[in-house]
Amino acid sequence: MNVQFDFSGRHVMVFGGTTGINLGIAQHYAMAGARVSVASRKQANVDAALATLGAQAFGVVADVRDEQAVGAALAQAVACHGPLDVLVSGAAGNFLAPAEQMSSNAFKVVVDIDLLGSFHVARQALAHLRQPGASLIFITAPQSTVPMMYQAHVCAAKAGVDHLARVLALEWGARGIRVNAISPGPIEGTEGMRRLAPQGAEGDALVRSMVPLGRMGTTADIARLAMFLGSDAASYISGTVIACDGGAQGQLSPMVAAAAMAMPKQD
Numbered sequence: 704m705n706v707q708f709d710f711s712g713r714h715v716m717v718f719g720g721t722t723g724i725n726l727g728i729a730q731h732y733a734m735a736g737a738r739v740s741v742a743s744r745k746q747a748n749v750d751a752a753l754a755t756l757g758a759q760a761f762g763v764v765a766d767v768r769d770e771q772a773v774g775a776a777l778a779q780a781v782a783c784h785g786p787l788d789v790l791v792s793g794a795a796g797n798f799l800a801p802a803e804q805m806s807s808n809a810f811k812v813v814v815d816i817d818l819l820g821s822f823h824v825a826r827q828a829l830a831h832l833r834q835p836g837a838s839l840i841f842i843t844a845p846q847s848t849v850p851m852m853y854q855a856h857v858c859a860a861k862a863g864v865d866h867l868a869r870v871l872a873l874e875w876g877a878r879g880i881r882v883n884a885i886s887p888g889p890i891e892g893t894e895g896m897r898r899l900a901p902q903g904a905e906g907d908a909l910v911r912s913m914v915p916l917g918r919m920g921t922t923a924d925i926a927r928l929a930m931f932l933g934s935d936a937a938s939y940i941s942g943t944v945i946a947c948d949g950g951a952q953g954q955l956s957p958m959v960a961a962a963a964m965a966m967p968k969q970d
């Protein structure tokens with residue numbers, strides 16, 4: 704595929720950027736010449752990610768639930784690579800659980816990572832975002848608009864992420880900051896699919912059958928959209944939630960069924 708972006712000299716930071724979809728985004732920006740920073744909770748994940756991101760990449764341990772830690776991570780990244788041209792907020796947690804079996808803390812932990820964490824990242828980053836010109840990208844999910852069984856926590860949290868993006872686009876537009884969200888469809892080989900979809904060849908076939916384009920997405924599919932939104936080509940795009948899902952959002956009732964099938968049988 705011949706899609707080329709040039710982010711030479713630009714600083715791109717990805718929260719939750721050490722595995723899966725978000726690491727794919729960081730890797731593609733690095734391949735396009737960006738100075739990349741990544742942050743997540745586990746030192747081992749940060750180290751493994753850095754090994755794939757090139758010598759100039761910067762990595763730091765931070766839990767997005769801890770606003771001070773997020774601020775410190777941003778300060779270190781900016782000291783290393785300069786003001787932020789692109790900021791991606793993609794840290795998330797998920798597990799399947801029926802609402803009646805979800806403790807208050809189980810609901811809260813996901814809201815704290817996905818929604819409150821996104822707010823921490825955005826709020827702490829504001830002073831470091833290039834103004835005008837920065838692009839802030841949240842990673843949301845189809846759960847933000849499609850109710851899915853056993854995911855009350857994620858549905859509530861990601862709905863909040865969509866609206867957070869829209870509100871920040873209103874509030875920060877005058878500073879020349881664009882704010883958008885990407886909603887990935889089923890992305891192959893990711894932790895999200897391992898946790899939420901039925902596994903094995905039959906499970907894969909079921910998921911593929913829900914996607915009009917007939918395949919699961921790749922981390923590269925999402926990374927290319929993230930690069931577009933971070934680039935000057937998207938200079939008039941703000942306040943949007945963009946699906947990158949092979950057309951699946953029009954076909955989501957089977958996805959609801961798939962989540963139900965992935966859930967272990969209840970007594």
Ligand code: COA
Nearest residue numbers: 795796797798799800805806807808809812813894895898
């Ligand atoms: N079913 C029901 N409750 C669960 C659960 C499950 N499968 N997994 C965790 N919980 C509950 C715990 O019991 C706990 O509640 P309690 O205090 O009432 O017992 C609460 O959730 C917090 O769990 P804990 O393990 O302490 O959280 P953590 O901060 O260590 O980890 C998670 C956060 C639970 C979201 C963990 O799954 C994670 O780190 N996920 C990141 C990776 C991921 O989910 N990737 C996919 C992205 S789509």
Ligand code: NAP
Nearest residue numbers: 719722723724743744745766767794795844890893894895
């Ligand atoms: P993943 O590999 O588990 O990615 C989650 C990342 O967030 C990891 O790097 C993890 O690293 C980090 N993280 C988790 N909790 C954190 C915290 N409290 N503070 C800081 N970092 C934290 O999952 P994925 O499947 O690629 O999903 C990535 C994003 O895409 C998520 O926002 C998800 O909702 C969204 N999404 C995924 C799919 C899919 O098909 N997979 C579909 C739609 C949307 P540490 O463990 O080191 O913290």
